[in-house]
Every structure is written in C-alpha cells, then in structure tokens.
Amino acid sequence: xxxxxxxxxxxxxxxxxxxxxxxxxxxxxxxxxxxxxxxxxxxxxxxxxxxxxxxxxxxxxxxxxxxxxxxxxxxxxxxxxxxxxxxxxxxxxxxxxxxxxxxxxxxxxxxxxxxxxxxxxxxxxxxxxxxxxxxxxxxxxxxxxxxxxxxxxxxxxxxxxxxxxxxxxxxxxxxxxxxxxxxxxxxxxxxxxxxxxxxxxxxxxxxxxxxxxxxxxxxxxxxxxxxxxxxxxx
Numbered sequence: 130x131x132x133x134x135x136x137x138x139x140x141x142x143x144x145x146x147x148x149x150x151x152x153x154x155x156x157x158x159x160x161x162x163x164x165x166x167x168x169x170x171x172x173x174x175x176x177x178x179x180x181x182x183x184x185x186x187x188x189x190x191x192x193x194x195x196x197x198x199x200x201x202x203x204x205x206x207x208x209x210x211x212x213x214x215x216x217x218x219x220x221x222x223x224x225x226x227x228x229x230x231x232x233x234x235x236x237x238x239x240x241x242x243x244x245x246x247x248x249x250x251x252x253x254x255x256x257x258x259x260x261x262x263x264x265x266x267x268x269x270x271x272x273x274x275x276x277x278x279x280x281x282x283x284x285x286x287x288x289x290x291x292x293x294x295x296x297x298x299x300x301x302x303x304x305x306x307x308x309x310x311x312x313x314x315x316x317x318x319x320x321x322x323x324x325x326x327x328x329x330x331x332x333x334x335x336x337x338x339x340x341x342x343x344x345x346x347x348x349x350x351x352x353x354x355x356x357x358x359x360x361x362x363x
Contacts, residue, residue, distance in 0.1 A: 157226050157356050164188040165351035167319075167341070169202055169331055170361050174209040174224075179326035181209075183333060185341060187349075197341060202333055206326035209357065212301065217260045217282075217312040220328045223301050224356045227317075229345060230298025234268070236287060237294040242343040245297070250287040258283040260312025266302050284316060292327075294335060296320035297342055299353055319353070331355070 159166055164187065171181040184198035207221030215223050232246045234254075239247045248254075252273035257264045259279035268286075271277045286293060301317040314329060319341070322334045331353070333341065345351050354361060 157224075157354050157360050159226060159352060159354060160350065162350045163352045164349040165345060166193060167351065167353040168361055169204070169222075169353065169355045170358050171204070171209060172358055174357055176204055176209070179204050179206060179208075181331075181355075183331070185344070196344065197337070200333065200337060202331050203323055203325070203327050204331060205329035207329065209355065212313065215302075215314045215329075217258065217314045219314065220326070221314075222327070222329050222331065222355060223314070223317060224360065225301070226352050226354045228300040229319075229347075229351050229353065230300050230303070231347070232268075233295065233297050233342060234286065235293060235295035236290050240295060240339055240343075244343075244346045244348075250293065252287050254286045255279070256284045256286055256316040258315045260308040260310075260315075262308075265308040265312065266306045266315035292320045292323055292330070292332065293318075294321050295338060295342055296330075297345065299331070 166186045168184045168186070169181050180201045181204050182198070183200045183202035185196045186193035187196050205220045205222040207219045209224050210221040212223040212225040215221050232248055233243060234248045234250055236250050238249055253271045255269045255271065255277060257267050257269050257279045259265060259282035262279040264279070269277065296318040299317045299319060302313040302315055307313045318330045319338070320330055320332050321338055322332050
C-alpha cells in the first residue's frame with residue numbers, strides 16, 4: 130500500500146510538472162526593450178459582459194511599477210482568440226503582445242500632451258478592412274466624397290465620433306499583413322468606451338483613455354499584452 134502511494138504520488142507530481150510546462154508554453158512575454166506595458170486580461174477567453182481588466186505598468190529596474198488601473202475595459206463581441214486564429218469580421222480581440230502604432234488618430238482635435246504624432250481625422254480618412262485590397266489593414270486617405278473600392282468592408286473613420294474621438298493603433302496584423310482568405314483582421318485600436326462589446330478593439334472611458342495616450346512614449350517601446358490571466362507574463 131505504501132509503495133503504491135509513493136508510486137502514485139510520483140506519477141501525480143510528474144503529471145503536474147508536465148501540465149505546468151505545457152501551460153508555460155502559452156505564456157506571453159514582453160520584449161526586453163519594452164519599458165511601458167499595458168495588460169488587458171480576463172479569467173477566461175469569454176470575459177463576462179465583454180469586460181476585461183486593464184492595468185498599465187512602467188519598468189522599474191527588474192520589476193514593474195503600476196501606473197494605471199486596474200480598470201474595466203471593453204473587449205470584442207467575438208471574445209478573446211489567439212492572433213493566428215483570428216479572421217476578418219469575427220469581432221474577436223486578439224491574444225498576444227503588440228506594439229503601439231506610430232500615429233494616434235481622432236475625430237476631435239489634438240488634445241495636447243501626446244508624445245506620438247497625431248492625425249485629426251477628416252472626410253476621406255478610412256481604415257482599409259478589405260482582406261483582398263492592396264492597402265488592407267492600413268490607414269488610407271481618399272478624396273472626400275469618393276467611394277474607394279474597399280468601402281464595403283471598411284470604416285470611414287471620420288464618421289465614427291463615439292469610439293474614435295481619440296485612439297491608438299494596436300499593431301496587430303500590420304507587419305507582415307496577412308490578407309486574402311486567411312485575412313487575420315484589421316483596425317484593432319485602443320479607443321473610447323462604447324457602452325458594450327467592441328468589434329475586437331479595447332475601449333476605455335474617454336478621460337482614462339486620454340490619460341493613457343498622453344502617458345505612452347515611443348522611446349519607451351510600449352506594448353499591450355492581451356490574454357487570459359494564465360497567459361499573462363507575471
């Protein structure tokens with residue numbers, strides 16, 4: 130009986146170790162040069178009411194110091210999904226670690242205090258979301274009043290005053306861009322609160338959003354890490 134118990138204990142310990150190693154293979158990791166970190170996490174890939182936890186940190190030596198949060202953040206109606214499994218139009222929020230795009234945008238005028246280039250959206254400013262378009266997953270400006278070939282799939286950004294008074298681009302499917310039948314999706318932003326699920330973006334109340342956008346600095350190589358609590362790099 131004792132020998133069986135020892136054998137069983139060893140078996141269970143090995144199984145637990147194997148499970149732990151398997152779990153670690155899914156852990157997300159922050160780049161070594163990333164000194165500003167946004168973490169958007171949920172207990173499961175199906176956040177209750179599409180609300181995840183948003184926390185921002187700055188690197189302080191070998192550790193991280195919390196700057197903002199924890200706050201609630203809205204996520205996509207398609208829940209959280211591994212970036213490689215996401216497809217255009219599924220409205221899922223991609224799991225992974227992503228940089229912040231080099232330009233911030235908004236339907237409102239420059240709020241001041243930003244460290245990134247800011248583009249005030251005007252008529253003709255689109256985000257191309259047609260996976261068969263040559264400019265897929267890119268900001269595109271066309272002549273005001275004209276209708277681009279990609280319009281049926283895409284967002285006329287200047288008309289979206291509720292989500293886009295200000296937003297930062299989350300660099301998902303931007304380099305390289307995966308389009309065509311396997312198009313992974315486009316236009317994943319950090320934008321303003323919707324009062325419900327997003328189409329895959331992360332949303333914060335406008336005041337908090339501006340705090341975060343003014344805090345972000347290109348020189349700090351900020352990244353946003355999105356995933357379940359188990360996947361987040363502790």
